[in-house]
Amino acid sequence: MTRLVLAHDYLVQVGGAERVVAEWAAGFGVGRVVTLAYRAESTFDAFAALDVQATIPASMSGQVERMLPALPAIAARTRVSGADVALVSSSGWAHRFHFDMPHVVYVHSPARWLYAADDYRLRLSAVRRAGLTVSTPILRRGDAEAMAGATAIVANSAVTQARIRVAYGLDSTVVHPPVEPVAPDAIPPGRELPTAFAVVVARDRGYKNVSLAIEAARAAGLAIAVVGAGSEALDDPGGGVHGLGRVSDAELCWVYRNAAVVVGAGREDFGLTVLEAALEGTPAATVAAGGYLETVRSGVSGAFAASATVGDLAEAIRVAQGVDPEGVREWGRAFRRDAHVARLASLIDEAVERA
Structure with missing residues (x-):
């Protein structure tokens, strides 16, 4: 049986990419995730039951987005080992990890801080914007080299597939993310909302x-x-x-x-x-x-x-x-987890055979 390990940028927030990783853990029955940083109190509770291996110390996990200048080097030093294949969730960082096995990269989006500057840099100070502008050509080269090392690339949508082609000149296969009900039970929020x-x-x-x-x-x-x-x-x-x-x-x-x-x-x-x-x-x-x-x-x-x-x-x-x-x-x-896992499992098997 193929041993699978998961990798993700960082688990410090509640977002669509993090929910996908949680669904992978359940759908594939995987118990280990390698990531840059993990902050249990600010991400999905499902990760508390997993073996989360984070490179950045827990005391600094809340500042990970402020560590941008150092993250490429930290990502490159993050080693993923102990499995037959890695399934990688990336919006800019996890595909840069050092993999000791074939790895399939599931791209939520090419890094916005490199390829969608208007979206990302609005949140930065003038000094940080200037620094990122100067370093972007070098960072893009390293980013492209890392993505080219993937055994296979999967895009979460046709939009992302097109962006991957523009950013990296690489082909990818579209597999839509898994979607499950967010909870088995519904509980009203702590404050009253209008009827409509x-x-x-x-x-x-x-x-x-x-x-x-x-x-x-x-x-x-x-x-x-x-x-x-x-x-x-x-x-x-x-x-x-x-x-x-x-x-x-x-x-x-x-x-x-x-x-x-x-x-x-x-x-x-x-x-x-x-x-x-x-x-x-x-x-x-x-x-x-x-x-x-x-x-x-x-x-x-x-x-x-x-x-x-x-x-x-x-x-x-x-x-x-x-x-x-x-x-x-x-x-x-039509977007439920079982169909997603079956399609992704087939692509993973193909990637392992080619490696």
Whole structure:
């Protein structure tokens, strides 16, 4: 039986990539993950049951994103061994690890800090932006060399597949991420929400475009719940905005299940949250771009906005609310974990045979 080890950039947040790794651990029955940093209190509880091997000391795990200048070297010194093959989850770092075995890299996105500067650098100080600009050519060369060393490359969407080709000149195979209900039980969040509300799930990232989602919900006559780290700063119940911050999976399940619609306004490589909501029968209203073109089917699981404007997204919110919930659930079930694991297992076997 093939021994599998997982690798991931860093486990310090609650995001789509981290949820994929948690699903891999369950779907493949793997108990070990190699990563740059691990912060148990700020990521998924599922990792507490695994053997997580982190390179960066726990005392520094909360500062990992501030360690950017040193991360390429730290990643290169992170050794992955003790298995027949590694399944690697990367948004910029894990494919740079040192692998003692064949490794299949599952790319969520080529590193935004290198290839999508407008998305990433807005969050940096002027000094750090200047430093990153100067060092980008060297960092890109090292990044490309590391990706070229992969035994096989898998993209999470057609959007990412195209970005991989542009960034690295390499081919990849698309396998959509696994999507399971976020929790077996639904528990109301610690604060009361209106009877009718929209929801947007997004961490504090400029490319998530949360402000557009908020304004569109208001224009559609709905309050909106904003879920994700940093969303507390947006809290304005009098204005119809409920910034819930980070919530438990059970609370997120309740929010998905009770929302009138989930809103997607950002530039997504895949768009996992709209499928998590779909499994609860909640339709999506999104911009017609990026990964949403693969995770939403107009008239079946939701509606697309004609343009990324408040008025058009508001109209999509109104239309999406009329979609049949059972059709939405059926759409979501097509992305369940079993199909994902079977497809990925086949690609892993092929990669091991070629190695």
